[in-house]
Amino acid sequence: MRRYDGPARTGAALAGALLLASCSGAGSTQSRPDASPSGPPFETLTAPPTATPTATPTATPATAEPSTIPAPPVPAFSARRAMRTVRFLAATVGPRLATGPAFGRSARWLERKLESLGYDVTTQSFPVPAGDSWGVPVEAGTSVNVVATPPGFDAESPYVVVGAHLDTVAVSPGAEDNASGIAVLLETARRAAAAPPALPVVFVGFGGEEPRGTGDAEHHFGSRHYVDQMTRSERRRLRGMVAMDRVGVGEVVPIGFVPGADTSVRTGLARAAARLDVRSSLGENTASDHESFADEGMPSARLGSTSYAAYHSSADRPDVVGPAQLRRVGRVLWEWLRRVR
Numbered sequence: 001m002r003r004y005d006g007p008a009r010t011g012a013a014l015a016g017a018l019l020l021a022s023c024s025g026a027g028s029t030q031s032r033p034d035a036s037p038s039g040p041p042f043e044t045l046t047a048p049p050t051a052t053p054t055a056t057p058t059a060t061p062a063t064a065e066p067s068t069i070p071a072p073p074v075p076a077f078s079a080r081r082a083m084r085t086v087r088f089l090a091a092t093v094g095p096r097l098a099t100g101p102a103f104g105r106s107a108r109w110l111e112r113k114l115e116s117l118g119y120d121v122t123t124q125s126f127p128v129p130a131g132d133s134w135g136v137p138v139e140a141g142t143s144v145n146v147v148a149t150p151p152g153f154d155a156e157s158p159y160v161v162v163g164a165h166l167d168t169v170a171v172s173p174g175a176e177d178n179a180s181g182i183a184v185l186l187e188t189a190r191r192a193a194a195a196p197p198a199l200p201v202v203f204v205g206f207g208g209e210e211p212r213g214t215g216d217a218e219h220h221f222g223s224r225h226y227v228d229q230m231t232r233s234e235r236r237r238l239r240g241m242v243a244m245d246r247v248g249v250g251e252v253v254p255i256g257f258v259p260g261a262d263t264s265v266r267t268g269l270a271r272a273a274a275r276l277d278v279r280s281s282l283g284e285n286t287a288s289d290h291e292s293f294a295d296e297g298m299p300s301a302r303l304g305s306t307s308y309a310a311y312h313s314s315a316d317r318p319d320v321v322g323p324a325q326l327r328r329v330g331r332v333l334w335e336w337l338r339r340v341r
Helices: 011-024 079-093 101-116 175-194 221-229 232-237 264-275 290-294 323-339
Strands: 120-128 131-133 136-138 141-149 159-165 201-206 238-244 253-257 280-284 300-303
Touching (some): 079 101, 079 323, 101 120, 101 175, 141 221, 159 175, 159 221, 159 323, 175 201, 175 323, 201 221, 221 290, 232 238, 238 264, 238 290, 238 323, 253 264, 253 290, 264 280, 264 300, 264 323, 290 300, 300 323
Parallel strands (some): 159 201, 159 238, 238 300
Antiparallel strands (some): 141 201
């Protein structure tokens, strides 16, 4: 607050000034103009009376304009681009057995795609046992997870994981199972790179999801390996994991969950669908990579799993997948990402 400092006066001058003030009725004042609602409040300053009352000008401090950086626009989900991913994986590459060369080609392709979006990409190698891949005997081998983190990612802070498996059973080109999930993952990664959600998102293309037998230990090799590598802090900071598996068939978005597990992700996804006026369904499901996280006490859910005739067969080709359903799932996932904390 500025204080007015008048000049020193002699007794005679002061008396004269008082007499003049009593005759005129009041001294003169100078008020500051009103400040804007965002500026600091100002008091009215009054100059002491003088023999010749004059207004003393006061400077009005400059008020800095508030700087607001607009949020970057969120790119729209491109069903056309998603279908290009489905066609590349299912028609150009074809069956992607987790331990075979076609899977290796697909994993390197996914690495490049995610790197081109600005993510830091690493891979995790893990063993996959010999067994039976939907009626086809297969040998033991090695597969990989493709892991993409945003620049500056700090696992000591809250974050989420979005995953989809890249492999197929031996006989299937896997358009719906699961090029569709990878397609939505890539579109979501593109959107998150352009307009990051409140929590950073780790994107994972899992290897070795498909079974090598009928027992509980004969599937989800990649996601179980990923979970095994997580530190205690990373587990504690994870706010949710969503696995996208078979997300291109039908008009309803299935939301699957492991019985008895944390309900926060499935509830959040269901609310996201409701806000978008997208029909969804809730059901128990342990048949994808979300189970690996739920089994270790971490919140998770699955998007997808509508039944279809071409499941795990040579008929699982791109024409099975509906672009409108890819868009629905992508919108629900993004709405969840926007609000999860």
